[in-house]
Structures are given as structure tokens and as C-alpha cells.
Amino acid sequence: SQQGEEDPQALSIQEGENATMNCSYKTSINNLQWYRQNSGRGLVHLILIRSNEREKHSGRLRVTLDTSKKSSSLLITASRAADTASYFCATPEGFNQGGKLIFGQGTELSVKP
């Protein structure tokens, strides 16, 4: 089954603006994670939000989770050129901590200086 579909697919903003990316999923989840991927590089774990949490902050990142709508959003405030990357949401399949992650298509963020 498909999980973690993001929108928009691409987002271009000016430095200093906020960037919001959305993710939808289809099955029940224990948690939802956001990862960043710089061009041609590996995935960096940004933040995990549990199913019983509605909002979580980490520095300039704010993640929300609405389990009734099966959706999450990632907000990056006061964006910088260095935030330019692809952002993926990922959900673990099942409730086993060692289970695989299912990734969405990602949002390609471009922050112009």
C-alpha cells in the first residue's frame, strides 16, 4: 500500500520565508518521521512525531500530525539557502521498532538567497 505522499512536489521560496510541506498516509501508524536529503546524498533524520502527539518542534522545524485526517505537515521557519533539499515523510510499517520505513515521493525545496 502507498504511504506518505507529499505535496507539493516542488516548492521554491526566498530566504527568510517559511516553507510548508504536507504528507498524507493511508494506514494506522505508530509514528511519522521526516527526513532530509541533500542532492545526491544520504537521508538525514529530522524529527519523529508519535501518533499520540499533535505537534512537535525542533529548532526551526515544526511538525504537526492529524491522525483523523491521516496527514502531517512540516514547517520550516525563516528558511535559509542551506535548507535547499528534498524532504520526505516516512512511516514504519507495523508497530515493530525494527520494521521497514515506507517513504513518500518527497518535496523538493529550493530556497533562493
Added chain:
Amino acid sequence: EPEVTQTPSHQVTQMGQEVILRCVPISNHLYFYWYRQILGQKVEFLVSFYNNEISEKSEIFDDQFSVERPDGSNFTLKIRSTKLEDSAMYFCASNSGGSYEQYFGPGTRLTVT
């Protein structure tokens, strides 16, 4: 900070050749994974490995693929007879078993000609 490492960073091979991609997961982690990302597409799960055996594999992970943990540190992915469609970025990841976060290596870009 401990990190997952992968070698080589780029591998070019001819169709039909065998390749071995190498990974050194974080040392005290218990779960190990291989994912791949075809250019411009989402990250796809290939296989997970726990307690010296495959715990789950995807339909992509057919008989041409195998994984090994030959010693206490390395984790390898072998593709016996590469096809053009195997060209992708291959990521290794590991998980401590005490949380849901997975830590990814920088990837190996495999190009099959």
C-alpha cells in the same frame, strides 16, 4: 557522533556483472536495512536483517540479491547479475532496536551500463 558508512560511493559496472555494496552500520545497532532510490523516484525498501537473518524483504529483492553480515561490523548487499534497471542509489541504514529512527549512510550510486 557514530554514523553509517558505505563504500564505494560510486560503482560503475557492466550488465551481467556481480557487484557487492558494503556498509558499516552503527556499532551497537541491531537492525540493518538496504533501500534503493532510482533517480527522481521515492526511496524503496529492499530488505531488513536482524539476528543474522533476513527479517523482511520486498518483491524487488529477488534471487539476484543477497545480503550478508560476514563479521561483526560489515553488512553487504550483493547483486549477482546486474541489469540496467538496477541503476540506482543504494542506501544502507541501521536501527538500534530501542526506537523507530533509522540512520542512513551516504549511499552508493550504482550505474549499470
